[in-house]
Every structure is written in structure tokens, then in C-alpha cells.
Amino acid sequence: METNAPYRSLRHGEMLNWYRVERILGRGGFGVIYLATDTNLDVLVAIKEYRVLLPGGDSETQGSTSQSEHAARDGVQSFIREARNLVRFKHPNIVRVMSVFELNDTAYMVMEFEEGSDLREHLQKPENATEKALKALIRPISKGLAEIHRHGFVHRDIKPANILVRNDGSPVLLDFGSARNSAQAASDVHTALVSAGYSPLEQYSGDGDQQQGPWTDIYALGAVLYFAVTGCEPVDSVKRGSALLNGGKDPLLPAGLLGQGRYSKEFLSAIDWALAFRIADRPQTLADWVPALFRDRISARITRKVTPDETDLADKVTASDDSLGGISMLDEAVPPEIRAVRDRRGNAGRGSGARAFHGRDSEDRRPTQRLAARTQTRGRSQRSKRFRTLYWLAPLVIASGLAMSWLVLVINDVGPDKQGASTRTDPAASDRQVSVDSGEARSSGSGDAATAGTDAGERASAGVDSAAPTQAGLTETGSTDDQLELATEAAREKAEAARLQKQEAAAEEARRLAETEAAAEKARLEALETDRRARLRARRQQLAQALSTAELRLDEGLLDEAEAALDEAASLDRNDAELKSLRSRWRVALIDARTPVSDSDFDQVIERFDRLRRAIEDNDVAVVESLTEPSGQNALFRQLMSQFSKLDISIDQIRVTNADKSINARLRIVRMIRENGDRATPSPAYRDRTISSRRIEGRWSLINW
Incomplete structure (x- = not known):
């Protein structure tokens, strides 16, 4: 199998050790990839042959120079070393290298065959x-x-x-x-x-x-x-x-x-x-x-985790609320599972006493606690009312006490001696005195009886006289209390009237200030709204001008100027529908401007030029009008076609200009033939004219002439 032609590809049926070549799968920079059969395992494999394909010539027959042979030997050894390293890779998404061996003055890498x-x-x-x-x-x-x-x-x-x-x-x-x-x-x-x-x-x-x-x-x-x-x-x-x-x-x-x-x-x-x-x-x-x-714009959901410190704080707050007997979150219905957790947490922190407090008994006592709380609230309200009553009665009580003290002093100054006073004030002593006097009268005989009767009459008279000043003192005391009460009430009413007057004056001043501020705020808002509308009108005018400029520049094929106008419009209103449409046109035009004129484009335009030539020769005015941009040439050719039965036209000097994506040609009137067969040659002034078509946004324009 060894050969001195290292660039000859293997053919169907040839063997590489125990691998039988089936066909060529492809060619690459490093050589040829074969589909082969592992005859030992009866499975298909892919075998890459190390081969640097030289540019030019026939890769199947071209010989190697000494320099390329030296590079090939070095490449083979490097190819083998790297294959031995690559065989270690085992990943489901990279093809696995199974073996490497030298043969035919080159090296072969055996890989899994993937379908x-x-x-x-x-x-x-x-x-x-x-x-x-x-x-x-x-x-x-x-x-x-x-x-x-x-x-x-x-x-x-x-x-x-x-x-x-x-x-x-x-x-x-x-x-x-x-x-x-x-x-x-x-x-x-x-x-x-x-x-x-x-x-x-x-x-x-x-x-x-x-x-x-x-x-x-x-x-x-x-x-x-x-x-x-x-x-x-x-x-x-x-x-x-x-x-x-x-x-x-x-x-x-x-x-x-x-x-x-x-x-x-x-x-x-x-x-x-x-x-x-x-x-x-x-x-x-x-x-x-x-x-x-692979970045996704999905906001992560935030989950809050309660820290142990917060759990302890919740326990403390719950214990404080229960101890005060007030309404707490525990008054609401609590699921048995949560109540059991609270009981266990209470057992761990406060012992058996805490467990009894947080158990079922505490649930039973909660209605009583709520009633106690309402009773305490009513008690605090009544105490507040009593305090306000005492606040107003204290001056009256003090005044009444002073009046009573003055009355006692008067009575002491104008009354009888201490004995008479004691006699009047002590009925038992008076009775004892009468009894003594009676005994003496009986022992002294009838003569003393008259004297005793006289003394009794004097004492009775004295008792009547002493009662009169007491009644007068009481009447005077009552009159003084009434006067003090009336004076206090008048002072209180006067103070209340002054306070109400001050409140009314303050309220009136506040109302005037509020009206003034409201008027100033209204004027400020109106000024802001006027300014906003003016700025909005100016922005709309600028936007319309920028969009108009961008559209004009796009029609002219000036893409840089169109881009500048579109950027200006985007700075004014990025969401404008016309701006988006023009931006899309600009992208298409930009791609079109950077794409050279292809052979298919050239054929399309040449075919259009030829249709124009045939339409002029056939005197088909409608087709000429449909193929060309309206200009003075249309009127000229209509006149020529009406005067002559046939115009011989030629189109030559075709050239492509990639700078503006246009195809140009020369249209020449060769001769003009009348109905009687006379022929005329056009003057040089209108014999030749340039025709052209431009590619704008992927479409070729009508013929300009």
C-alpha cells in the first residue's frame, strides 16, 4: 500500500490496516476525510488523512518539492502528537478520536462516524x-x-x-x-x-x-x-x-x-x-x-428569609403583649400546626410555666383579656373627664374656703362669752344646769321660785338673740359664693370668647394665604403648560424636518447624510412610526450599498436595456414609457417614432459602477427609415445618449436617459 505519490486519494475498497475505504466524505485544509469500515468491529468510522493541499495545479498528481516534503514530515509528527492528546477527549458533543497511525508516508486519524x-x-x-x-x-x-x-x-x-x-x-x-x-x-x-x-x-x-x-x-x-x-x-x-x-x-x-x-x-x-x-x-x-x-432578561424572584434574631424578637413581642393582657396577633385563629410550633418554642425558652401560659389555657383566657382591655379603656376615659372637672372646680373650692374662714372670724368677734357659747352649743350641759337650778328652787322655798323663773326667762331671751347673728352670717356667706361663681364664669366666658376670636382670625388669615398660594400655583402650572406646548410644537417641527431630510437623502442614495438626519430624528422621538420605517429603509439601503453588483443584477439590467431597444424599433410607445423615467427624451422619441416607420437602435459601451451601484450604456440611433423606404442618419447632436439604471434599496430603478 505504500506509495511515492502522497497526494493520491484512496479509492473504494483500498485498505488502511483493517479499515476498508468506502468513499470520500470531504476535503479540507489538512487533507481528505474518508468514510471507512472497521472490519474488526464492523462499524463505520471517519478517517482523516493528514495532507496539506497545495494551491494551484491538480492536487491528485502534483509532486512535492523538497521544502514541502520537509514541512509535510514535520506536520505528520505534530499531527500524530496532537491526535494522541485529542483521543483523551470524551464529550457527547465533540467527535471522539479513536486512533492514529502512520502509513503511506503520512498519518491517519480515526474518528467516530456521525450521521x-x-x-x-x-x-x-x-x-x-x-x-x-x-x-x-x-x-x-x-x-x-x-x-x-x-x-x-x-x-x-x-x-x-x-x-x-x-x-x-x-x-x-x-x-x-x-x-x-x-x-x-x-x-x-x-x-x-x-x-x-x-x-x-x-x-x-x-x-x-x-x-x-x-x-x-x-x-x-x-x-x-x-x-x-x-x-x-x-x-x-x-x-x-x-x-x-x-x-x-x-x-x-x-x-x-x-x-x-x-x-x-x-x-x-x-x-x-x-x-x-x-x-x-x-x-x-x-x-x-x-x-x-445566554443572558435572559428575567428578573429574579426575591424570597425573604427570617433570621434567628427576628424569631427571638417575635417571641419577645408576643410575651410582652400577653403580659399586658392587650389584643395581639394571637387573638386571631391560629392553625394547630403553628400553635404547636409556638408551644415547642415556648417550652425551650421559658420552661413549664411558659408552656402553661402559651397552651390551651391562654387561648381560653383571650376573650376575658379583651373585655379587661375595654374596661381599662373606659376607666381611663372617665379619669380624664374627672381631671378636667377638677381643673375648673379647684379655684371655686379655694374661694369658698377663704369665704368660710372669713365668716368664722366674724362669728368669733361678735358672739357671747365662752360659757354662754358652750351652753348654747352643749344641750346636755344645759339640761344639767336646769336640774341644779330646779333643786335649789325646791329647797329654798317658794320665794326663790320667782327668782329662778326670772333667770330662765333671761337665758331663753339670750338664746334667741344669739341665733339671729348666725343666720345672718350664713346668708352673707351664700351671697359671697354666688358672686365668686358668677365672676369666675364671666372671666371664663370672656377668655373663651377671646380664644374663639383669635381662632377665627387665624383661620381667616390661613384661608387668605391658601387662596393666594392656590392662585400662584395655578398661574405657575398654566405657565408650565404653555411652555410645554410650545416646546412640543417646536420638537414636532424639528422631527418633521429631520424625517423629510432623511427621506430625501435616502432617495438620493446619500446614506451618510440620511443616517445623520435619522439620528437627529431619534433624539427627538425614538418611537415615531415614520422614523422606524425610514430606519428600516436605511438599513436595507446600507446593505445594498455594501453589496457589489452581481451577475444576476447585470443580466437583469441588460435585459431591460434590450427591451427598450426592441420597443423603440417596434414603435411601441407604451412599453417605452413603462421602462423609462419621464424626461424630454420621451417626447423626442415619440416624435421620431411618429415620423419614421422604423428606427435602428444599438446599445453598447456597457459599464458597471459599484460606487453608486449603477449600470450605464450608450444608446445610439444608427438610422431612421421612413415608410417610403427613405433612410436618414441622425445628426451627432441627438444620435447618442447615455442610459442608466441604479440599484436603490435592492430594486433597480427605471431607465434614466
Whole structure:
């Protein structure tokens, strides 16, 4: 099987050890991938043959130079070393390397054969290109790629053709033939193998492995998502570098612009981040990039956890409320489960006494506690009323006491001696005195009886006289109390009237101030409303002017001026419907302006030019009018077609101008033939004219002439 033609592909039926080649699955930068049968296990495998395909010539027959042979030998040994490292990877979303061996002056890597469709074919169904579907596809791929990076390797060839979607919908990353250890020394020489659009600039240099790392694969994976989102291949990084290094704009349109409205802003921003041109501007690891790619705008639900300190505080508050006998949260119906927990917590903190208090007895006492609370409230209200009554009666009581003291002094000054006073005041003593006097009268005989009768009459008279001043004193005392009470009541009424007058004056002043403030506030609000309406009218006028300018510039194809006008309009009202419509037109025009004129575009315009030529030769005025923009040329040709039966027309000097996306040609009137057969040659003044058509927002305009 050994051969001196290392670039000859194997054919069906040839053997590589115990592997029988079935057919070629594909070709890549490192050679050919075969579908083969493991004759020992009777299973299908994929075998990658290490081969650097040289540009130009026939890859099947071209010989190798000594320099390429030396590079090939070094590449084979590196290929084998890396395959022995890759065989350690075991992940459901990366193809497994099973074996590696040398044969035919090259090396072969045996991998599991996976059945399914590649990503490019998978994305042809619209439901597979939604954000949810793409995230579900990329998540397992990123996990498998993270496993590769964890071992220090870089895949270096991620593209839609190397992502296979199995029949069960799960993805798998293929083709590890170009994988490299990112920690290799710079002296190791490798061939620069790239996939245009999916390889960053640092991958274009054969001696640039020291600049490659996880960020290289992140760029490629971002490019895959860019293709899935936009349907367009990403611009090659070499073209991007040429434009940026020469002071131009990045020719790669952002995914955030092309996918706006169909994908979330976070998802598109993560794709653009991965496609940053400079290494330092990209995510350095998948751990940095994947969270941004899968970020969801779902606010987390907040759950509050009660701390042990709060639990202790709740116990203390409950105990304090019960001890006061007031109404607490425990008066509400408590489920048995919660009551049992409270009982256990009380048992742990306060012993048997606390358990009795927080048990069923405490529940039974709660109605009594509520009644006691209401009784205490009524008692406090009555005490407050009594305090207010005493506040007003205290001056009256003091005045009455002073009056009584004065009355006692008067009575002491004008009354009889102490004996008479004691006689009048002590009836028992008076009786004893009468008895003595009677005894003496009986012993002295009838003569003394007259004298005793006289003394009794005097005492009776004295008693009557002493009673008169007492009654007079009481009458005078009553009159003094009434006067004091009346004076106090008058003073109180006067003070109350003065207080009410002050309150009314204060209320009137407050009312005047409130009216003044209300009037001032009303005037201020009216001024603000007037100013707001004026500013709103000015903003609307500015917005209308900006939108009109943007539309005019779009029609003229001046996209930079249109973008400036749209930005000005967005600063005035970002949600304006006309602004959104014009912004959408601008995006389409921008994409159109950066897309070169294709062969199909050229054929379409040339066919339109030819239709115009035939319509003029056939004197079909209606078709000429439908193909051209109205101008003076229409009237001229109508006149010529009415005077001549036939006009011979030629169209030549066709040229394409990508700057303004136009196709131009020269229309020449060769000869003019009348009905009688006379022929005329037009003058040079109107023999030749330029016809053109421009591509505006993806559509070709009518012919201008």
C-alpha cells in the first residue's frame, strides 16, 4: 500500500490496516476525510488523512518539492502528537478520536462516524434559525469546546460544515485535524489553514500560533452564529483588516443591525463581541462569553428569609403583649400546626410555666383579656373627664374656703362669752344646769321660785338673740359664693370668647394665604403648560424636518447624510412610526450599498436595456414609457417614432459602477427609415445618449436617459 505519490486519494475498497475505504466524505485544509469500515468491529468510522493541499495545479498528481516534503514530515509528527492528546477527549458533543497511525508516508486519524446534516443544511428550515433554537444548539457545542480549551487545545476550524446536527437534533463538533495546543512554543512551524469568513486575522500566519487561543475559536463560533442570524457569510478578516488599517470603516455589518427586531439585543451584542477584530476586544474565554450570549432578561424572584434574631424578637413581642393582657396577633385563629410550633418554642425558652401560659389555657383566657382591655379603656376615659372637672372646680373650692374662714372670724368677734357659747352649743350641759337650778328652787322655798323663773326667762331671751347673728352670717356667706361663681364664669366666658376670636382670625388669615398660594400655583402650572406646548410644537417641527431630510437623502442614495438626519430624528422621538420605517429603509439601503453588483443584477439590467431597444424599433410607445423615467427624451422619441416607420437602435459601451451601484450604456440611433423606404442618419447632436439604471434599496430603478 505504500506509495511515492502522497497526494493520491484512496479509492473504494483500498485498505488502511483493517479499515476498508468506502468513499470520500470531504476535503479540507489538512487533507481528505474518508468514510471507512472497521472490519474488526464492523462499524463505520471517519478517517482523516493528514495532507496539506497545495494551491494551484491538480492536487491528485502534483509532486512535492523538497521544502514541502520537509514541512509535510514535520506536520505528520505534530499531527500524530496532537491526535494522541485529542483521543483523551470524551464529550457527547465533540467527535471522539479513536486512533492514529502512520502509513503511506503520512498519518491517519480515526474518528467516530456521525450521521446527520451539517449546520448549513440544518438552518434552511426557518424554525431552526430562531434565537431559542440557536441557543439550544450552541450551548452543548460551547460545553464541548470548553472541554477542549481546558486541556490547552484550540480547534481552529469551526465553521458550519464542521458542526453536524445528528438525527436526534443534538449537535456535534467535527474535524479536529487542525487542532493545536495553544501552549506550543513559537518555534513550532505549522501551515496556516483558514476558512474565509470564520478565521480571525491571527490565524492567517503560519508562525502565529502564539497569538492563538480560546479567543480564536470564540471568533469562529461567533461567525457561525452571525451566518445563522443574517444568512450571509461573514466578511473575511483579511478584508476587514485592510479596511481598518487604512482608516476605512469595518466592512462587516454588525449582527445587532442586521438581526434587529428578530433577535434579542443581548444575543446580537454577544455575537458582535465575539467578532471584534482586535484580540484584546474579544472575550478571552468561553466563561466570559457564554453568560453574555445566554443572558435572559428575567428578573429574579426575591424570597425573604427570617433570621434567628427576628424569631427571638417575635417571641419577645408576643410575651410582652400577653403580659399586658392587650389584643395581639394571637387573638386571631391560629392553625394547630403553628400553635404547636409556638408551644415547642415556648417550652425551650421559658420552661413549664411558659408552656402553661402559651397552651390551651391562654387561648381560653383571650376573650376575658379583651373585655379587661375595654374596661381599662373606659376607666381611663372617665379619669380624664374627672381631671378636667377638677381643673375648673379647684379655684371655686379655694374661694369658698377663704369665704368660710372669713365668716368664722366674724362669728368669733361678735358672739357671747365662752360659757354662754358652750351652753348654747352643749344641750346636755344645759339640761344639767336646769336640774341644779330646779333643786335649789325646791329647797329654798317658794320665794326663790320667782327668782329662778326670772333667770330662765333671761337665758331663753339670750338664746334667741344669739341665733339671729348666725343666720345672718350664713346668708352673707351664700351671697359671697354666688358672686365668686358668677365672676369666675364671666372671666371664663370672656377668655373663651377671646380664644374663639383669635381662632377665627387665624383661620381667616390661613384661608387668605391658601387662596393666594392656590392662585400662584395655578398661574405657575398654566405657565408650565404653555411652555410645554410650545416646546412640543417646536420638537414636532424639528422631527418633521429631520424625517423629510432623511427621506430625501435616502432617495438620493446619500446614506451618510440620511443616517445623520435619522439620528437627529431619534433624539427627538425614538418611537415615531415614520422614523422606524425610514430606519428600516436605511438599513436595507446600507446593505445594498455594501453589496457589489452581481451577475444576476447585470443580466437583469441588460435585459431591460434590450427591451427598450426592441420597443423603440417596434414603435411601441407604451412599453417605452413603462421602462423609462419621464424626461424630454420621451417626447423626442415619440416624435421620431411618429415620423419614421422604423428606427435602428444599438446599445453598447456597457459599464458597471459599484460606487453608486449603477449600470450605464450608450444608446445610439444608427438610422431612421421612413415608410417610403427613405433612410436618414441622425445628426451627432441627438444620435447618442447615455442610459442608466441604479440599484436603490435592492430594486433597480427605471431607465434614466
